[in-house]
Amino acid sequence: MGLNLDYKAELDNIIRDHIDMEGPLLPVLHAVMARFSHIPKDAIPIIARKLNLSSAEVSGVVSFYHDFKKEKVGRHKVQICRSEACQAMGSRELEVHAKKSLKVDFGESTNDDLIFLEPVYCLGNCACSPSVRIDDEIHARVTPSGFDKLISDLRSVNHHKARNS
Ligand code: FES
Structure with a gap:
C-alpha cells in the first residue's frame, strides 16, 4: 500500500x-x-x-535497533524490567498482572493503541526494584496496584489532551 x-x-x-x-x-x-x-x-x-x-x-x-518497530505500536511504551534484581523483588508477578490488566502480551499494544508493553533488561534502577519505564520516565518499587495507578494516570493525561486538542 x-x-x-x-x-x-x-x-x-x-x-x-x-x-x-x-x-x-x-x-x-x-x-x-x-x-x-x-x-x-x-x-x-x-x-x-x-x-x-x-x-x-x-x-x-x-x-x-530494537527501538525501531516495523508495525504500528501503542503511543506510550511501557517496559517492565525482567532482570535479576527486579525479579527478586516481584517483577514476575508484576508482569503477569500487567499483561492481564492491559489484556496484551509482551510485544503487543492495547486495543486503544495507547500502550505498547515490552520487557526490558535492567534500567539501572536495581536498588529500587521492581522498575518500570513509561516512555522516558523510570518508576521505582512498582507494585501491581501502583502499576494500575500509573496506567490510569497515563490514560487520563491522554484523555485530557485529546479533549483539549
Ligand atoms: S534489575 Fe531491574 S532495574 Fe536493574
Missing part, C-alpha cells in the same frame, strides 16, 4: 528537518517513530533515496 499524500508530506518534512545533520539516518528514523509509532515499510525507500543510501542499508538499521 502506498503512502497517502499527508503522510508523505510529513515524511518529507521530517527528512528535510534532519538532512543537514551529520549522520541524519538515526535522527530521521527516531523522528519517524515518534510521529508514526513505527517505520512504515513504504517510508524506507523514500528515506534511502533522500539520504543517498540503499533501501537495504536503511532496512538493516531499522532491523538492528
Whole structure:
C-alpha cells in the first residue's frame, strides 16, 4: 500500500528537518517513530533515496535497533524490567498482572493503541526494584496496584489532551 499524500508530506518534512545533520539516518528514523509509532515499510525507500543510501542499508538499521518497530505500536511504551534484581523483588508477578490488566502480551499494544508493553533488561534502577519505564520516565518499587495507578494516570493525561486538542 502506498503512502497517502499527508503522510508523505510529513515524511518529507521530517527528512528535510534532519538532512543537514551529520549522520541524519538515526535522527530521521527516531523522528519517524515518534510521529508514526513505527517505520512504515513504504517510508524506507523514500528515506534511502533522500539520504543517498540503499533501501537495504536503511532496512538493516531499522532491523538492528530494537527501538525501531516495523508495525504500528501503542503511543506510550511501557517496559517492565525482567532482570535479576527486579525479579527478586516481584517483577514476575508484576508482569503477569500487567499483561492481564492491559489484556496484551509482551510485544503487543492495547486495543486503544495507547500502550505498547515490552520487557526490558535492567534500567539501572536495581536498588529500587521492581522498575518500570513509561516512555522516558523510570518508576521505582512498582507494585501491581501502583502499576494500575500509573496506567490510569497515563490514560487520563491522554484523555485530557485529546479533549483539549
Ligand atoms: S534489575 Fe531491574 S532495574 Fe536493574
